Amino acid sequence: MEAARTLFAWGANSYGQLGLGHKEDVLLPQSLKDFSWKHQNIKSIAGGGGHSAVITGAGELFVCGQNKEGQLGLNHTEDVLCFTSCTALSSVCVIQVACGWDFTIILTGNGQVLSCGSNSFGQLGVPQTSGGCLIPQKIESLTEKVVNVAAGLRHALAATESGMVFQWGTGMASQANRASQGKMIPSFLTAKEPCKVAGLEDAKVKKVTASSYHSVSLTDEGELCVWGSNKHGQLVSKETFLVEPQKIDAHFFLGEKIGAVWSGWTHVVAQTETGRVFTWGRADYGQLGRSAVVHDGQRQEVQRSSEQHLEQLSNVPVSVPCLAGASQIACGSEHNLAVVEYSSILQKKDQIYLYCQSEAFPVHIHWIAG
DSSP states (O other), X not given: OOOOOEEEEEEOOTTSTTOBSSOOOEEEEEEEOSSTTTTSOEEEEEEOSSEEEEEETTXXXXXXXXXXXXXXXXXXXXXEEEEEEOGGGTTSOEEEEEEOSSEEEEEETTSOEEEEEOOTTSTTSOTTOSSOEEEEEEOTTOOSOEEEEEEOSSOEEEEETTSOEEEEOSTTHHHHHHHHTTSOOOGGGTOSSOEEOTTOTTOXXXXXXXXXXXXXXXXXXXXXXXXXXXXXXXXOSSSSEEEEEEEOOGGGGTTOOEEEEEEOSSEXXXXXXXXXXXEEEOOTTSTTSSOXXXXXXXXXXXXXXOHHHHTTXXXXXXXXXXXXXXXXXXXXXSOEEEEEEOSSTTTTOEEEEEEOOOSSSOOEEEEEEO
């Protein structure tokens, strides 16, 4: 029998996004014991700019927090202080939810994608709707079964069963236009409905993740492809902006295949199939969980270019030894959480590492204790 789970919440709570029934910030984790999913297993949790979502084992979606743009899908625009069932989805099984800044992307068990919230940048993928959506509506142009979705600041992604990737939302367009200096940019960067991402034709993508201005895809071969803004070295490239996906060379990961990937606003975390955890990108809030300097033991494997480049390498994937074997990882805007299980010294007690707190974006955290 699966152990009962309790949801804990803490951090910024300006819109009631912690689901605790009030709008006061919370410094220490508090449990949410008496809400309507208490007789159900919690399958997954997600957070956006100011709203939160929980999926139960039965596929029911609960939401709370900021709702000014209708991102909770409850057919109104009032903030919600306690987790509330999204009754508009009562007839479907929800298997994944991705929360953007002010919108929500929902994946159902039959591979359909729905969206709600702000559509000011086309991030809902429903161009026929000029304003926002208060109730989740199906993205009709995604005709193939979808297996994974992601929501960034003002754009979204979907990976299909056949391995294709679609992107929509114009949040990356202005940076792309500046970087291209008048040249044509791929249509998926300016699309307000799902548009196939060019440059991934030879790859089968199984997972996608999105940030403020960049996107990442993980293929079934364990390779990462990245595109978008590289302002903080999060794309491991010399270019300031990549208008099409570019593969990150496997030597950065010591030749190992990637098994999972996560993205904050301006940094990336990846875990190899053997359990190593690598971080890279913006480091000024400590969000990499490591020094930006590459240690001697990793110099040759990690970077073979110029010596002066080696000493500042937040823009090179480097492993964080204390996170090896992490069973769960999550990225916030500029902070991270990881659960690492030890079986010897700590007698199988889970250790949770939290590194970096954001000062630029409202932060709220949820954690499931099992």
